[in-house]
Amino acid sequence: MGKKTQHCLLLLLCLSGFFHYSAAFSFWTAKVEISYVNSNNVTVDKICECGVFGRNSPLEQASGIVTLPKGDPKGCGSDPVYNPNNSSLPWIALVGRGNCTFSEKINAAYRQGASGVVVYNVDGTGNNTMQMSHPEGDGIVAIMIGNSQGMEVVNLVKNGTVVQMIIDIGRDHGPWMDTYWLYFLSISFFIVTAASIAYFVFISANRLYNLNMHRRSERKLKSEAKKAIGRLQVRKLKSGDEETNSESNMCAVCLESYKAGEVVTVLTCDHIFHKPCIEPWLLDRRTCPMCKCDILKALGVEEETKEILTANAPPEVTVITVMGGEPMYEVPLTDPTSSDPERLQHHYDNSAFEGDSEAGRR
Template sequence: MAKQTEMFVLLFVCLSGLVQSTTAMIFWTAYVGVHFYDSSTNQTETRFCECGVYGRSSPLESAAGMVVLPASDPQGCSLDPYPSNDNTTTQGFWIALVKRGNCTFSEKIRAAWARGAAAVVVYNLDGTGNSSDYMAHSDTSGTVAIMIGNLQGVEIANIVRSGVAVSMVIEVGKAHGPWMDTYWLYFLSIAFFIVTGASIIYFGFISAHRLHSLRVIHLTDRRLRNEAKKAIGRLEVRTLKRGDEETKPDSHTCAVCIESYHPGDVVTVLTCGHLFHKACIEPWLLDKRTCPMCKADILKALGVEGPGEEESSSSSVPPPDVPIVTVSGGSGRELLYEVPLNDKHLPTPTLTPQPPTEARQPHHYDNIVFEGETHPQGNVATRG
């Protein structure tokens, strides 16, 4: 169970690290709305699209204001690129539109922020179409900054240069990731809750199983103890009297309490024939089951099986047949022994003596000098 717990903890840590690394790669899009008056059609044009990308350190906030271009440097990299006599820049409700290149994103954003810009919009390099990148500007975290495509940025810049006032609105869009956009976050969240729920269910199941096992063991012990008490109650109980053999000074003492027997003592006689004080032997049998002197299983003799004995007795299988050969040995009379060929099944082979098949014939010597009379015990007496 400890290994399983470690496995779930490791899985939780991995998922947490995956969520954190995925969150670092998620970027947010921006809705960009542009409003201006078209003198050729005498109508106000409104264009709205999800075509911007928030910078990595940009706050996810909305911004609105008039679009202002740098005075001389379209990249906005000079020390003070914005006109100082523009009423829009002095009021603070304006958005800087600069082109990518020549300096870092942080420098462009700081230059516009120093003049009070509400946001900075950077459009991409020439030849990139309407693609945009995920800007990095770690030291300008308090300024709203987005990037748009080159074609859109050039179009807005040309309208502003023609003297037409252009207002812009920036709204927070959607979160996007490297694989499934926001659905990847949903997937990770669901996976996290599934793993957490499975862990809770698993630990609940293990706890319930252990409680059930403990309850079964407790009930089994309780049943065996009750059966043991009833069986002990069937043992012979005597009250010793003066003159009984057990009360004599040289008789045995109770092996449990090591006290001599006295007239009036109540003793219990076990099935093996040994007797003990009733108050001593009953708790002993409930705990030990056996006679303190001969180690005989008293409760088993009374029909109370110990825990696990029924299963072991029912599962016991008699040993398979083992080939046996008969060998001869011994001196004097010829003895025959049965020896198993395979001792793997019978670790301690027994030697069973068999009656001799034929009587031992006396040995005859070629030289008559060595022949003598047979001794009554079977020895040959040689002649002197």
């Protein structure tokens, strides 16, 4: 496994840890009951399970007269002034979200004697709520309600209506994942995905580059090999030559005995082969089929070209061993129908011997 893959997996594990940490939180809903006398002198009672207890709020019941802060409706500042109608009765602060932290809002109301704090969400959010985090304001019951529900009570109080509110414990809902964690995980997922795609593109481009370099090196080496093969000794067999006197003398490439009039190539290791047989072999394998002697090295082909080819070379092709009683040589598994001219052409250089070769075949 590559280092890049290990880093991606490590990042995913970290994100998974964050997810489980966030998911460990559960939230409790709050039952909110309000009671007031309307303009027709009729008592109106409303109850809904529409609040959410703050993350640091004690899960306790609270009740009292709803009281709004004077001046700033969001309850911010050093000490927002609350003026309950009857200071001897318990009261609940109703403030809007924003301008300062939840802890500041809650502590400001708590210092002035509120038995609970209700924060309603910002304008335009309807009845949406969230679980507040207020680590510095954990000594008082605090819940959040939706904007529509909060503004309904605010308008009643501003019109002079006395609203009695009871906050009670609802149900446990968990695990809880707030919006910020969702944003964080979404962005993290996007970053990991983008990094993975970028890494894939980089690896693909690098492989294509190496493949292109290998092909160039291969072409350069073959070009040098053609020149080197042109310097090998080539001769035409005669009827009195040693190679034609016995059928045991045969070309190790095609397994055919030598005959008078055939053109053969003598390698630097003194092994001989049919010229049309050995030249394609040397271009492909570059070693003697019998003793594995490095022909190109012996002929002085520059080692730098071979080193470049070796560094960029892909895995070697599969080979089979041709059996003739005993293993004799290895040949590559190539497509006999290949249109590669370098594999099909038998005569590259040594043009001076082409006439001799034609005469031998006749």
